[in-house]
Amino acid sequence: MVQQDGQAALPEASDVGLTSAQAAQRLAAGLGNDVPVRASRTVGQIIRANVFTRINAMVAVLFGVIAVIGPVQDGLFALVIVINTLVGIVQELRAKKTLDSLAIINAARPRVVRDGVAVEVRPQEVVLDDVIELGSGDQAVVDGVVVSASGLEVDESLLTGEADPVLKQPGDPILSGSFVVAGSGRFRATRVGRDAYAARITEEASRFSLVRSELRSGVDRILRFITWLLFPIGGLLLYSQLFLDAHVTAEVSAGGTISGPFADALRGTVAALVSMVPEGLVLLISIAFAVGVIRLGRRRCLVQELPAIEGLARVDVVCTDKTGTLTEAGMRLAEVRPLDAAADADALTEVLAALAAADPHPNPSMAAIRDSCGTPPDWPVAAVRPFSSARRWSGASFTTPQGKQHWVLGAPEVLADADSPAVAAAARTAAQGLRVLLLGRADAAVDGPHQVIPMALVVLEQRVRPDSAPTLDYFARQDVAVKVVSGDNAASVAAVAHTLGLPGADQPVDARDLAPQDADFAEKVEKATVFGRVSPEQKRSMVAALQQHGHTVAMTGDGVNDVLALKEADIGVAMGSGSPAARSVAQIVLLDDRFATLPHVVAEGRRVIGNIERVANLFLTKTVYSMTMATVVSLLAVAYPFFPRHATLINAVTFGIPSFFLALAPTTERARPGFVARTLRLAVPAGLVSGLAAMTTYFLVLDGADTPTLADRTAVLITLCATTLWVLLLVARPYVWWKAVLVAAMVGLLLAALLTPVGQAFFALDMSDPAAVGTALAVAGVAAAIITVIRVVDARWLSRERDTRDS
Template sequence: MNGETGLSAFVEPSVILMILAANAAVGVITETNAEKALEELRAYQADVATVLRNGCFSILPATDLVPGDIVEVCVGCKIPADMRMIKMLSDHLRVDQAILTGESCSVEKELDSTIATNAVYQDKTNILFSGTVVVAGRAKAVVVGVGSNTAMGSIRDSMLRTEDEVTPLKKKLDEFGTFLAKVIAGICVLVWIVNIGHFRDPAHGGLLRGAIHYFKIAVALAVAAIPEGLPAVVTTCLALGTKRMARLNAIVRSLPSVETLGCTTVICSDKTGTLTTNMMSVSKICVLQSVNHGPIAAQYSVSGTTYAPEGFIFDSNGIQLEIPAQYHCLLHIAMCSALCNESVIQYNPEKRNYEKIGESTEVALRVLAEKIGLPGFDSMPSALNMLSKHERASYCNRYWENQFKKISVLEFSRDRKMMSALCSRKQMDIMLTKGAPESILSRCTTILCNDDGSTVPLTAAIRAELESRFHSFAGKETLRCLALAWKKMPTGQQALSFHDEKELTFIGLVGMLDPPREEVRNAIASCMTAGIRVIVVTGDNKTTAESVCQKIGAFNHLEDFAGHSYTASEFEQLPALQKTMALQRMSLFTRVEPSHKRILVEALQHQNEVVAMTGDGVNDAPALKKADIGIAMGSGTAVAKSASDMVLADDNFATIIAAVAEGRAIYNNTKQFIRYMISSNIGEVVCIFFAAVLGIPDTLMPVQLLWVNLVTDGLPATAIGFNKQDSDVMKAKPRKVNEAVVSGWLFFRYLVIGAYVGLATIAGFIWWFVYSDSGPKIPYSELMNFDSCSTRETAYPCSIFGDRHPSTVSMTVLVVVEMFNALNNLSENQSLLVIPPWSNLWLVASIVLTILLHMLILYVQPLAVLFSVTPLSWSEWTVVLYLSFPVIIIDEILKFFSRNSGLRFTFRFRRGDLLPKKELRDK
């Protein structure tokens, strides 16, 4: 206003600056996220190494290693560089390579092996990789790579080359913002030009002052048109979504990734631990039942897919065994599983689950011993269930360990493919053996019968029957098989030798697997319904992975997997065109290493797919960072978590599907509150534009517009983010990446609703001057010529045009009409009669709070002065409601047209950044 002096001139800009600063602070605090992946990667580098220098071994910093150095490694050593084996100092050497391959089983290393040039890490059995850990044995090796020339170094370099991708929503909001800025600039210039003729009006005090006055109106128009609260509301809505997702065990590290989930078209999922439990468990048992009428084998199935000692044994007819330990072979299997074993199973009270220490195959045998139980009362389920979880973890195993004293152990070796333990009890010594079925069978001469506990010769017919069952387990069912045997030993023997491992008595055959999670099959079916393709990515072998994929429905009932299942080497050898076609059909990708995962993500993105990639190891970090949304496992490495956008606390694939549904719901809600805010801002533009064109006084001041945009608009817009998820949200196909936030029909609805909001606001302003009992009741023509008031004789003072009452009525109409408009946004197309206001109590509460805040600035004097408003009477409030409510009726009519597509008009715009662009390729 003209004539402002002293501190009063700074009140309005100060309030504007404070509101904008608060808005900026919300965005900065919420979105700040430090990148830690490269720092976490250093934790996997060895600090020291035992190196041959000057003819003797000495401990030196690992950073001093150079190619050609001879290094000695032993159990517990972290490999300091990439090295090639040159000498074995023990019977065998096993290395945990999980950080590189993601596979939990350790790898047996050997000296003389011929390695293919395109072999993956898991197949390079003569190479020790930097950062991996020796779990058994000792050896010497020569350094072949250090720093960036190691497998770990290539992962680090790959992460450095990866740039963060812009999310689809951000792209579209940026495009819409650019378009909006151009439109606003055009309207502002238009308003200034239209009023050139009024520059010399006496009320302005000259041409220059008149130009400045209308420039201020143009600036007010810009303030009205720009949705200042939109960034804060988007950020808050995404943050609210992350809280809901956290309750689903999906912890979001990057806010924009919440929305990206909604348009995901491909999920590349790791097999081990995500689709499976990552807990080896015995699922099949085969023993000799009797030989009375020829060899008859008995086959049992075992329930339970975790390390919990919970599950049952069923016979071939599916009948549960009440007391499994009363069967002779099963009892001996339990004894052998408990004693010929170096692992431990224990209960973790903090995580409320059972955990393993040692090899997963040995832990599976421990759990089997618990499921079989013990002979007599102690093995009855009711008795075992009375134990605490800590006691129950190894109750049966401890029984066998208390009955027998373990004297000597022959460790597993690659050439023998077996392990033996010498145990003693009351002048009876026995040797218990487990190993590869072909190795055990070749050393057995007798076999235990299940029906009477007798020992009979192992004939060719019996051997053939067992080999047939073994090939069935290992082939069609892709189980990892172990055979168990025993032998009575001379009393007093203190040590075992390899020569003792002969003339054994065969006990039985067990088949184990890393079982699929129970909920995964339904989750993958949900993906297919939602138009999302699942590609299983694993370092495991092709046959095993295909079996798992078939069980979980990843092949969608296909019998022939050709064209849908590829190893990394098979895929690399395909011509370019066939690679493109393979990517469109692929359901399984096996024997992969880190570079393959990244290549897969890039290739899919090149085909306009939105890719979500899961992973848990260091090896997964580059692909996680490159993917549109990287998903790390809660049990994964810190590197994977730091490179990811989301972490699955329960490592469960089904959680991803729940998160995708939430992401789609968040996007739908985002569209709703954008619609709400933009339609409100269009109303403000219409109000100021028509006020300028009609030549009436300013209806709203900049500080009032900011209050409406940031405070009164922001609360309901945020509450719209709490709209309930549609029941059919996962039945629709993923939206296209280039789908605009604002479509043609939706933009038309913005214009219609916005036009009414603006006209209602102007109507409230004009009503006070022309019809209100508390107003001057002047003719409308005099209101249009208020600038010339000082040159005419009037029955009212010219100061009436600066009264705060009309702008207060206008501002109140604008606030109330927008509250009614907020109710319209409970659903894009459904009527309020179908989805009533109380379906989102947060929205109702935000509307009530907004009205209370508005009344606060009306009726509390210091605030009323700041915002240039004044209290309203009951009659004025009645007019406000009359002018505001019709917005609901108008939107209900527009929703009716939306629901009935035959009646809906089609509106075409040529704005490429507003409407969805034409697909370049038909997916």
């Protein structure tokens, strides 16, 4: 009996697995693998994250001031925050629903032995003492001890950093997070849940998270800077509005509304502070990401980390495997071609059937052989050497009626001498785009030293995916380089790439001639397009070399041989039918196995990043012009020209409403580094010019008076709206019909507020002074011209810098 702390004794487990009753007892006793599934934030976390923010707290305080002094129109800015927050919550809940449903599909399904039969269960259903089966590409979900092994080789690099596979024998430990690169076996779970070695790492890595990215860190830096400026500017403004005028007094109307200079000073302070806060920027980033997740989810694409969307927008090199990506995963045995005319083709086919039967977890090549070679002979297996990507061959020793026989199957270049006729014949066949393996007879057991005599070429047909060529063409148009990195024969890979029209396919590189330690390794990887006979370690080194050359690299793959490169790449993209190990380390999983989905993922990333940059330009322009106006007002000790309701109207028609539409617009421009610098280069000058233009109009129409009239305030509002709408037009490029409609609609809303009696009464506007309106429009025209000149000069300067850098 097994005695657990605080638990009743449980029946002893055996190495042949648990019964269903024993498993249920352990699960009830809390001995299950209670590590959370990959999931988004909980509903409560989503609501708290959207409601209890620093910006919402600031707005709530400002609304509290307006709630005391009134009127209600001046508190409209709080309603905007409420709507924005609700929209954010709804979008993130939609994204959560999409992610959770896709995560369930993508979750690993370990095979445990229950009642003597191997069955698939959820990782959370594994219990202490369960016996778990492992095959090539499987990842251990708990810690345990090996109870049986057949050439079981385990890669623990994701845990220890050591890349060399470890041969496991009965009694050896298995760590959660490690994955099988060759062979098969069973192990008994000794530590489950949070007791397992990699449980904490796995839980954090498996959780859908908003980890740091250039975009988010850039926005955070901007917001911190704004916060630091907000307090001194806001304090100075408050002091100037309330205390510099000794005659500021408050009056309370019959309806309870506080009026008089004191109330106007408070309202002006609130209006300035509300405009300084970029209240919608963080929200719109979250919405843009959430909508991106939902759109990709509809294409059966699981985004396991949000910054993966951003990363794909920056990708300029895509490294892809051939089998299962450019070609369909399934293969067909086309021919068994004896190398000796005297050899019996039927006998060789019988050997192939025996080799396939000796492999409990065949790879796609061996599966095709198994499906084509019929019933295997009843030959006892004396020794076995399972396939691994590093060795590139597998084999088995049999006891046959004719005696001991030792057979191997793998890459011709590995099993035979480079100058042998077999290798030459294999190369000619591979050049036709076929996959060619060599069947050889060994002179000794395959699990020890031996020599190989080539016996036959095994030719496999692969079907090119019909959507591969359009996908490669899309990347070419988008200036994204595609490199095919495959473990197959270089000539075979080149033939497939050539049929797809991939540039550089006529000059394939055999990776056996490449060494990561060579001085020119990175340059060769940079120049070539097609690589064959690439080992898992070389794939990782190639990705690292491209990154060292300044590239943002996406790696696609589906096999255990791709895991190291997927982990090394900026963005790892795994196929849904790929190995559990590959899916677990990838940031993006294409659940429908369609390489053609990748362009949509890239386009979605570009849409998100490009539009967030546009939105950031708008909101930061608003912050800069508000700070500029507040500073001028404070230094000159004049009344602030706006009430909060004016600020609400300006923010809504110039930035607030348009930003929601711009944040979801399509764009194809590749994202580039330098988000903060690019954003500030437009926002700071545009904000300064807009703020100074507004204050210029203010002083012109005020004409020495101590207190602005509603007509004066309206004139300043017109100048600021006209100028910032022009900034909106500059940011909204390239122009399409719906953007023109959007800007026209905002102009219409502004005119409705300015010209209708209801709008004038609600927003406290007065258009009765034609001279003030004319002054406002004239100043706005000059300001728009200045902003345009700054924009054009800056664009030319950036273009010149980019040309210099590229040359």
